[in-house]
Amino acid sequence: MRAAIFRDGDLVAGTIDEPKPADGQVLVKTLACGICGSDLHTFHHAEKMNDAAKRSGSDFAMDLKRDLVFGHEFCAEILDHGPNTQKTLKAGTRVCSVPIAIELKGEQAQMHPLGFSNTLPGGFAEQMVLNEMMLLEVPNGLATDQAALTEPMAVGWHAVEKANLTPEDIPLVIGCGPVGLAVIAGLKIKGVHPIIAADFSPARRKLAETMGADIVLDPGKDSPYKRWTDEATPEGFDPKNVMALLGMGPKIRPGVIFECVGVPGIIQQILEGAPRAARIVVVGVCMEQDKFEPFFAINKELNLQFVLGYTPEEFALTLHHLAEGKIDGAPLVTGKVGVEGVKQAFTDLANPEKHAKILVEPWH
Structure with missing residues (x-):
C-alpha cells in the first residue's frame, strides 16, 4: 500500500x-x-x-x-x-x-x-x-x-479541563496556532469570558476570532497582559487603597494563561507579564532546552501546570462536541x-x- x-x-x-x-x-x-x-x-x-x-x-x-x-x-x-x-x-x-x-x-x-x-x-x-x-x-x-x-481538539479540551476554571476567571491564550485554537474552542464551550488571545500572525488572529475569542491582539503592538489587567480590574479598584491591601472591596478577577507556542523564552515572558496568583497552563511542546527565573513565579505566587494529550473520555467527548456543532x-x-x-x-x-x-x- x-x-x-x-x-x-x-x-x-x-x-x-x-x-x-x-x-x-x-x-x-x-x-x-x-x-x-x-x-x-x-x-x-x-x-x-x-x-x-x-x-x-x-x-x-x-x-x-x-x-x-x-x-x-x-x-x-x-x-x-x-x-x-x-x-x-x-x-x-x-x-x-x-x-x-x-x-x-x-x-x-x-x-x-x-x-x-x-x-x-x-x-x-x-x-x-x-x-x-x-x-x-x-x-x-x-x-x-x-x-x-477530534485528536487535536481533544488536546485543547484537556488543557482547558486541567485549568480547573471558575466563572470568575479571565483566560488569556498566548499563541493561536492549532493548539491555541483548540484551547479557544474549549474555553468557548466552558463559557468563560472574555477570552483574550494573542498572536503575531493576522491569519491566526482571524481564526482565533472565528473559534470564539472575544478579544484578539497583536502582541507586537499591544501588551496582552495589560489588556488582561484592563479587563480584569473592576470599577473602583485601587491597588494602593488600604481596603484593597486587606483583601476587602472590589477584587481583580483571577487569571489563567495558556502557553500555546512551545518555543524557548515564552515561559519567562509569561512569568514576567502574568498577574499575581495566575495559573499558567503550558500546552505548547518546546523541544529545545529552556530557562526561566523562578523568582518571578515565587514573587507572584504563580501556579505552573504542564499538560499532555487527553484521556479517552475527553477524546470521546470532543468527537461529540464536533458532531453537535459546539466546535466548528x-x-x-x-x-x-x-x-x-x-x-x-x-x-x-x-x-x-x-x-x-x-x-x-x-x-x-
Missing part, C-alpha cells in the same frame, strides 16, 4: 506492506489524517525526542534506522475485522480512535503509539489497524474532515494532499498566513 514514509531522516512517498489485524483489531482505510505539530517536531528533532523521552523515564522510543509512518489525527473506515472481534460496527462504518494500538501477546500487552511506531503504520498510509474496543463511530453525519480534527473545525482545514504531497506540506505549514491544518488523504 502507499504511504508517506519517514526514512533516513527524510519524507518519501513509497509502498509498504499492508498491516494485518491481530486479535481484537480491525483493518481500516484512512480517509483523512491531519498533520500535527508533533509530526513536524519528529521530522526535525527525532533524535532529541528519543533522548528526552529516555531521560524523562518514558518507554517511548523510535528506531530511526527503520521506516516509520506518521499520522495520529485520523478518521477512518472499517474494511475488515480481525480474529476474536465482536463486529459491533460493520464494514463501511466511519470511525475515530485514540491513536494507540494494543497487541496482546499471551498475558502481556504491547502498546503501539500510532504515528510514532516502527511496527504499525499511522494515518499517512492507506490502511491502519485499530483496536475494536477503542473505536468511536462518527456520529450525526459529521464530515470526515471535521472528524479528523471547518475553518481550520486549509489544505489537503496525497502521500506525494506530504513533504511539501511540512514546508508549507511553516507559513502561518497560508495554513492552519493540512489533511493527508492517502488514497488520493
Whole structure:
C-alpha cells in the first residue's frame, strides 16, 4: 500500500506492506489524517525526542534506522475485522480512535503509539489497524474532515479541563496556532469570558476570532497582559487603597494563561507579564532546552501546570462536541494532499498566513 514514509531522516512517498489485524483489531482505510505539530517536531528533532523521552523515564522510543509512518489525527473506515472481534460496527462504518494500538501477546500487552511506531503504520498510509474496543463511530453525519480534527481538539479540551476554571476567571491564550485554537474552542464551550488571545500572525488572529475569542491582539503592538489587567480590574479598584491591601472591596478577577507556542523564552515572558496568583497552563511542546527565573513565579505566587494529550473520555467527548456543532473545525482545514504531497506540506505549514491544518488523504 502507499504511504508517506519517514526514512533516513527524510519524507518519501513509497509502498509498504499492508498491516494485518491481530486479535481484537480491525483493518481500516484512512480517509483523512491531519498533520500535527508533533509530526513536524519528529521530522526535525527525532533524535532529541528519543533522548528526552529516555531521560524523562518514558518507554517511548523510535528506531530511526527503520521506516516509520506518521499520522495520529485520523478518521477512518472499517474494511475488515480481525480474529476474536465482536463486529459491533460493520464494514463501511466511519470511525475515530485514540491513536494507540494494543497487541496482546499471551498475558502481556504491547502498546503501539500510532504515528510514532516502527511496527504499525499511522494515518499517512492507506490502511491502519485499530483496536475494536477503542473505536468511536462518527456520529450525526459529521464530515470526515471535521472528524479528523477530534485528536487535536481533544488536546485543547484537556488543557482547558486541567485549568480547573471558575466563572470568575479571565483566560488569556498566548499563541493561536492549532493548539491555541483548540484551547479557544474549549474555553468557548466552558463559557468563560472574555477570552483574550494573542498572536503575531493576522491569519491566526482571524481564526482565533472565528473559534470564539472575544478579544484578539497583536502582541507586537499591544501588551496582552495589560489588556488582561484592563479587563480584569473592576470599577473602583485601587491597588494602593488600604481596603484593597486587606483583601476587602472590589477584587481583580483571577487569571489563567495558556502557553500555546512551545518555543524557548515564552515561559519567562509569561512569568514576567502574568498577574499575581495566575495559573499558567503550558500546552505548547518546546523541544529545545529552556530557562526561566523562578523568582518571578515565587514573587507572584504563580501556579505552573504542564499538560499532555487527553484521556479517552475527553477524546470521546470532543468527537461529540464536533458532531453537535459546539466546535466548528471547518475553518481550520486549509489544505489537503496525497502521500506525494506530504513533504511539501511540512514546508508549507511553516507559513502561518497560508495554513492552519493540512489533511493527508492517502488514497488520493
